[in-house]
Amino acid sequence: xxxxFLALAQxxxxxxxxxxxxKPVDELARELxxxxxxxxxxASNENPLGASPKALAAIREELAELTRYPxxxxxxxxxxxxxxxxxxxxxxxxxxxxxxxxxxxxxAYLAPGLNxxxxxxxxxxxxxxxxxxGATAKVIPAKDWGHDLSAMLAAIDADTRVMFIANPNNxxxxxxxxxxxxxxxxDVPEHVLVVLDEAYIEYAEGSDLPDGLDxxxxxPNLLVSRTFSKAYGLAALRVGYGLSTAVVxxxxxxVRQPFNxxxxxxxxxxxxxxxxxxxxxxxxxxxxxxxxxxxxFRELGLSWIPSRGNFICVDLGRVAAPVFxxxxxxxxxxxxxxxxxxxxxxxxxxxxxxxNSRFLEALTKVMARG
Ligand SMILES: *Cc1c(COP(=O)(O)O)cnc(C)c1O
Numbered sequence: 001x002x003x004x005f006l007a008l009a010q011x012x013x014x015x016x017x018x019x020x021x022x023k024p025v026d027e028l029a030r031e032l033x034x035x036x037x038x039x040x041x042x043a044s045n046e047n048p049l050g051a052s053p054k055a056l057a058a059i060r061e062e063l064a065e066l067t068r069y070p071x072x073x074x075x076x077x078x079x080x081x082x083x084x085x086x087x088x089x090x091x092x093x094x095x096x097x098x099x100x101x102x103x104x105x106x107x108a109y110l111a112p113g114l115n116x117x118x119x120x121x122x123x124x125x126x127x128x129x130x131x132x133x134g135a136t137a138k139v140i141p142a143k144d145w146g147h148d149l150s151a152m153l154a155a156i157d158a159d160t161r162v163m164f165i166a167n168p169n170n171x172x173x174x175x176x177x178x179x180x181x182x183x184x185x186x187d188v189p190e191h192v193l194v195v196l197d198e199a200y201i202e203y204a205e206g207s208d209l210p211d212g213l214d215x216x217x218x219x220p221n222l223l224v225s226r227t228f229s230k231a232y233g234l235a236a237l238r239v240g241y242g243l244s245t246a247v248v249x250x251x252x253x254x255v256r257q258p259f260n261x262x263x264x265x266x267x268x269x270x271x272x273x274x275x276x277x278x279x280x281x282x283x284x285x286x287x288x289x290x291x292x293x294x295x296x297f298r299e300l301g302l303s304w305i306p307s308r309g310n311f312i313c314v315d316l317g318r319v320a321a322p323v324f325x326x327x328x329x330x331x332x333x334x335x336x337x338x339x340x341x342x343x344x345x346x347x348x349x350x351x352x353x354x355x356n357s358r359f360l361e362a363l364t365k366v367m368a369r370g
Pocket of ligand 1: 096197
C-alpha cells in the first residue's frame with residue numbers, strides 16, 4: 001500500500017498553494033505561435049532597462065572561475081554593502097534573492113506553535129515561508145489596500161516571533177511614512193523580529209518613504225531586506241540581502257546554505273551597486289512610465305492604487321480575469337492579482353515607453369470589447 005504523500009505533508013504545507021509567477025514570454029509565444037520578441041511582459045516587476053553593462057562585464061570576467069565554489073562569505077559584496085548602508089560587515093546577510101532572507105528568518109525564528117503577522121494583500125512569499133515551517137500565519141485585514149499597522153500591532157501575542165511588512169508593498173504599491181514606521185517600531189514588543197521588506201526602496205528615493213536603515217541602530221529587533229532583482233536589474237541571478245544586528249545576522253548565517261549566492265551573482269551585484277548611472281536611469285524611466293500609465297488610466301476612466309514601486313494596480317471596475325486573457329491574446333502579459341484577494345485589479349509593471357504604450361493600446365482595445 002502506498003502512502004498518501006499529500007496527507008503526510010505537514011499541515012501547514014498541505015494548506016499552501018504554490019507561488020504563481022508571471023507568465024513566461026516563451027510560454028505565451030508558443031501558445032499564440034508568435035515571435036517572442038513581439039510580446040510585451042509587464043508582469044514580474046522586472047527592470048525594463050536590461051542589465052547594467054558594468055554588471056555584464058563583471059559576469060564575463062567571473063566566468064573564468066566557474067569551476068570554483070563562490071566565496072561563501074561574500075566578502076567583497078558585504079564590504080560594499082556595509083559601506084553603503086552604514087553598518088558593520090557582520091550585520092549583513094546575503095541571500096539567493098531576498099526571498100532567501102525571508103525564508104532564513106522563518107527557519108530560524110518560526111516553528112509550530114509560533115506565528116508570523118502580516119497584512120492582507122501582502123507579498124505571497126510571506127505565507128509560504130511561514131507555513132512551510134509549520135508556523136501560523138496571522139493575516140490582518142488591509143486598510144485602504146495598505147498595511148493597517150495598528151491592527152497588526154494589536155494582533156501580536158506571546159507566540160508571535162516575526163512580522164513581515166513591505167514598504168512599499170507588493171502588489172498594492174501602498175506605503176507608510178516615517179512617522180508611522182517610528183511609532184510602529186516603538187510599539188512592537190522586543191521579542192518580535194520586524195522584517196521590513198524594502199524590495200522597491202531604490203525607486204522611492206527622495207519621496208516620503210522612510211529609509212529603513214535609519215532605524216537599525218535604535219531597534220535591535222529590526223531586519224531590513226533588500227534586493228538586486230528590481231532597480232538593480234539582476235532578477236535572474238537571485239541576489240538579495242538582509243541588514244540587522246550582528247546577532248540576528250549570525251543566527252541567519254547558521255541556517256543558510258553554505259554557498260547560497262553564486263559567484264556570477266556576487267560579481268554582478270558588486271558592479272551594479274557601483275553603477276550609480278544605471279540606478280538613476282532606472283528611476284527616471286520608472287517615474288516617467290508611472291506618469292504615462294496614470295495618464296492612460298485617466299483617459300480610460302479607470303482608477304488605480306497610487307504606487308511607490310515599479311508597478312501599479314489598476315481597478316477595472318469588473319472581474320479582471322477576462323481582460324487579462326484578452327491582453328494575452330494581444331501579446332501583452334500583465335499580472336492578475338485575484339490570488340491576492342484583488343479580483344478586479346491587474347498589476348502592471350512599469351516598462352519602457354513603447355511597452356507602456358503597447359499595453360495601453362491593448363487595454364483600450366480589450367476594454368472596448370466589453
Ligand atoms: C520582488 C520582491 C522581492 C524580491 O524578491 P527576490 O527574491 O529578491 O527576487 C521581495 N519582496 C517583495 C515584496 C517583492 O515584491
